[in-house]
Amino acid sequence: SQTIHQWPATLVQPVGSPLSLECTVEGTSNPNLYWYRQAAGRGLQLLFYSIGIDQISSEVPQNLSASRPQDRQFILSSKKLLLSDSGFYLCAWSTTGIAKNIQYFGAGTRLSVL
Amino acid sequence: SQQGEEDPQALSIQEGENATMNCSYKTSINNLQWYRQNSGRGLVHLILIRSNEREKHSGRLRVTLDTSKKSSSLLITASRAADTASYFCATDGDGGSEKLVFGKGTKLTVNP
Known part of the structure; x- marks a missing residue:
């Protein structure tokens, strides 16, 4: 069965520090991968999605970047965090087959930038 | 742009x-x-409900879709305290896209 791992669960970082959040998927190959941010009490904002290695689309101009060094690994990074980067970050994957629209989410990372 | 918009924003029931x-x-x-x-x-x-479907059931869940009104509803019958959560609708936006656009959600509280 497929599983998605996202870590860390919580993170407190000072303004100006770097960021690296990692997400890995097991049990499937060539998944579509997604990074979302969720502000408190709000919906999900799509940040990046990837349909393959070296194929990453950015949805919103921001202080963040994403990379996909391996087929089932998706990393969200920042060189210098801003206060506004605080939020709940969610990684998700979907298949590339018939059920490609259904997304499966990780447990999320709560990031606090102080 | 925001595609789905849920209402109410919050719902409290017994x-x-x-x-x-x-x-x-x-x-x-x-x-x-x-x-x-x-x-x-x-x-x-x-x-998941497809655009050519009008209603779908899964256990205590019933979803309807009215494409003429561009609206959907989620009904949870015989609610339980464990149903307390936020519920989001999501659409594939321009159609057939790998991306989903989520609404802001409805926060449901089921009081025991």
């Missing part, structure tokens, strides 16, 4: 009652999905 949440969207879709999120957790897919 255990055993039915809960109805609504979602409206703006563009044509191939399908519409509902997800559930427990506090501080990731989203979990509940049900």
